[in-house]
Amino acid sequence: MTPGRLAAAAVVLVAAVLLPQVAGPFWMGLVTQMIVFGLLALSVDLLLGHAGLFSICHGSFFAVAAYTTAILQVRHAVPTALAAPAGLVAGTLLGLVFGLAVRTRGVYFILITIAFGYVVWGMAHRWSSFTGGDNGVTNVPFPAVGGLRITSDTEYYYLALVVAGLVALGYRRLIRSPFGLALRGIKGSESRMRTLGYDSNRHLYAAFVLSAALASLAGVLYVYANRFVNPVAASFPVSVEAALMAIVGGTGTIVGPFIGSAIILGLRNWVSSFFELYAAVMGGVFIVAVLWVPEGLVGLAARLRGRAPHA
């Protein structure tokens, strides 16, 4: 890291730690959501920004993890220490199945992931006896592990912040590894990578499963932050918005998806307070981003400073 970037990171960290001193519970809740959806967008971007695959089913892993944790914790009184990992495992297992989508490319990949997403949404929506139907699963408690328990939104915010920080460090390692470089190689020229000795489908499958695991982690964090989960979590718009958060912030970067998440959730919150058709406004933002700022805000900032973006 350059001194400038290190200083910027330090400022952001201090601001994040001090934020609860100035912001009320509503704002803390919103910022926690920004972190959670930033993680979801980051998981989508492992495929989109690095491997070049546009997945629109990450709401599925997110929701399956959230439902699993919620159902275990609420209906079966399973403690967090088991319910949270179970959510992570359930979402990742689904990733192992949906990962079959990597046998296709381009528009077929997009279509099959949309179809997968609808299967999960349909189950969440219709299988009422198990998922609670439209009402979902409510009254999810704050997480507690042993004697340690979260008792307020502010404490939960700190937990989410620590998890996001650890994920960012791990993700940084991953994308700098031979595996991460190979994903970018496949994005650049899959045919060349195959002649260099790479089984591109296996690499993409592994990336897909890792990405699903990260989306599941976001889902577990989401259900404890939200205190309930309903079929909206598995819906098509969630999967699309996660991708668009990555695009708006800047694909192929780590901060980009978090910035995109903050912008989109912040904007939605603000616009929806005075304008009922806020979804139309969000659509307009996406169109502008894709047409005029396809490299996202991080890329735009880099372009204005006249250099290529770094991860």
Add this chain to the structure above:
Amino acid sequence: MSTAVEVTGLVKEFGGLRAVDGVSLSVPAGERRVLIGPNGAGKTTLFHCVTGTLAPTAGRVTLFGRDVTALPEHRRTALGMGRTFQISNVIAGLTCAENVVLAALGTDRRKWLLHRPVAALDDVRRAAHASLELVGLGPRAADAVRALSYGERRQLELALALTARPRVLFLDEPCAGLSPSERARISRMIDDLPRDLTLLMIEHDMDVALGLADRVTVLHRGRVILEGAPGEVQANPEVREVYFGHV
């Protein structure tokens, strides 16, 4: 001497078109074989079938005595195959160094490492740098591929094929589209390759082809019409007719 590449009765059809029509050829280890033939003779299609980019309609391909007809490309690379493409196929969006690092890792189990940075694999970085030096791209290691000239992309293309130290190298018109001086430079590089490396090369330029080849195979309309030493091929009236038409 053992056989590096053996092709038996290879056929490739695209719909009604027989691009390769029953080609058989055998290249001993260490030989430098050049394929020539007019446009549309099926040279590149034959290459694609031998390297695994395309699946043949019929026929059999062996590399070093092993039947690889049904083997995917990446497995053939693991057996010691390297290739270049007629139209430069280098990895856009990465630097030259990253390109050759990927080439060095392609046949190495460490390509699956998730937690160690590429920068920490010293031997891989050294191998990558050596191969850039070999093709004269050492000073451009940190530059993005998109900043390279056409000729430099051809050099990088060659570096990608050489980094993993293949035992048999397929070169599809390595000098295509180059200026005379760049052409001379690339053919010198190829000439300087180790003699134990088996070489199969498609080349349009007769001078380059005949200068490098131990033996030449002439393809015409998907069939082998002649195989022989460069001198024989040059003197053959049928070859002259195929290349220049009736005189």
